[in-house]
Amino acid sequence: MSEYILNMQQVTVSSKTRKNILNIEHFALRPGELVAVLGPNGAGKSTLLNTINLLQPFQGKMQLFGQDVHNANQTLLRRRSALVFQEKLLLNDTVFNNVARALEFRGTSAKEIKQKVYTTLADFGGEHLANRSVRSLSGGEAKRVCIARALVTDPELLLLDEPSASLDLGIRAGMIEKIRQWAEVKGASVILISHNFTDILRFAERAIALFDGCIVQDDKLETLIRRPANEQLARLVGIDNIIPCQVKQSSHGSCIKLANGIKFSYPGEIKKSITACCLSSDTFNLCDASSSIQHKPWSVIIEGLVERVLNGMGTYNIWVKVGEQTLIARMPQNHVLSNVHRHEMIKLAFNAADAHFV
Template sequence: MIKSTPILEAKNLKVERGGTLLLDVPSLSIDKGEILALIGPNGAGKTTLLQTLSYLSKPFQGEIFFKGENVNSVCPVFEYRRKLAMVFQEPLLFDTTVFNNVASGLKIRGMRRNEIRDRVIEQLDRFGISHLSHRSAKTLSGGEAQRTNLARAFALQPEILLLDEPFASLDPPTRESLMEDLEHILCQTQTTAILATHDRMEALRLSDRIAVMNVGKILQIGSPSNVMNQPLDEFIASFVGVETILPGKVVKKNGGSFLASVSGKEIEAVGEVHLGETVILCIRPENVILSAHLSKETTSVRNVFQGKIERIVPFGLYQKVQLGCGFPLVAYVTNHSLEELSLTEGKEVRASFKATAIHVVRKGES
């Protein structure tokens, strides 16, 4: 396949305010139809990046290319903004009816009345808010308001849709139903989108590519499975949900696998390392299997440890079980298996995980 010009490309973006570097992105490109998620904690620069890409946060250094054309040469800048649409965390609706809100961006573009009506009706229908058409935006619930906000953005048929934490202030059931609809609509319309979120599950679900951000920088960018399973460092690992992060020392090499000593215990992992090197072992909680039988059966799994349950914390549909087995280890179990194995705090259990399920981060390797 021939690589076409990316729809949006940024080079050497830097935003500085009051002597602090808020954003430092040497290069970023988004292909047409792609959905890129920016994940990172608050203050990571996700919002700044989105606002810079849409020329809302000024001044900044660097260049932005839209379909290969430098946006700096597009004058006036609103001509460029009219190719995009932005959805903020707050619905920021206007004090008028739902219909007029969805129509607002089209009115700004001076579109003909009939055409506006058709497009608005289509979006109201798509987001399931046709019945609210004549309601005042002030009387909407949080979910209805955010649906209106999304409809307003989609009515513009943007070339790129920028979403800044669009679900963050919604309650879980509302968020779930809206995310499901958005997922469907994004797929149906083939809209190119950049989604900023602090929720990795949201990113996993909606995106084709994930960029992990912190303190204004993109630390890692890649496919969801790449970022989730092969985080480049401890920060990314902890942010993408690797609960167990263990520093250890390589004590024995054996072909492709090696043994690392972690707090006096030996853990087998796979990877190219040097003897004596310090490595970080990342174990995702869903890869840890718990068993109530303490007797050591022969299994193909080499990493089997006995430990005591220190805490059990409800975690969505799962229970997060924190173990102490010489080193801290976290596993997810379903409510069903929690009962079946009669796991309680203080109980001794056996935990096992495959050597291949461990992601190895080499210190000093960048």
């Protein structure tokens, strides 16, 4: 058995009007892995899924389920995977017949088809829709049918292109969790595209970032979000504080000077050229006379004017003007003193090791 469900080497996709829609140097997926794909619109995310599902001509080498796709029966390979498209592509028929069609193609008996269709629809809250025409479905109902149609065949590889789109906020999290549990039980590999970061955080352990058809980072999800490979990705993943900076090396490490006048020593050498310092909003703590954080190694203390305090779900977001720039600090409500008010000066602290440079 192959170590990988999917292995892509030097895979490129081009069209008559555009070269390198996709340019994947290397991407591999192991059995049971759950991987998220991040990237801006037009980055090639959907093209990647279509290529993996053998719906998109490409150049290069790709193995699916241990087989070279150029020398294998592509129809049989495709039947071992399933793709949920971003668009709700359903046949003009009943919900039952839409979900059953994939099983009919595989020669499944009528008795087993009925059992599997109703079970899968019930798993995703759609059993009551079985006899409905797809034309009568809402957008969210149609999306659930698309997901059920993909999972009814128990694919070894599931490709999801914005599966929570059109779903109400109240059921979105539950739907993503059901798919994750299904994958865990079946041992299936899943590649998920979603613009909804909550989906990704709840689902994947690993993520790849696509820009202009290329993978710019392939990492643990936590690492990719907190230590993105470049400034574009830092903005995409929502790092609040991206500050132009300069660095000078010394025998004691690196001296960082931010554009807003903050200076601090960084514990270690920065080997590459950098232009900006990324500070996640949750790296900050409030600092007062009784706070012990100011005495910890590598603590950086800054002072600024509170411009805004926004009450969130169990947190406060605090906008603080430091020099010519505004920083955003996010911290638990029980860590915020009642005397944090607009137009007053406060001190914030962060650990220099939590700074990330791009």
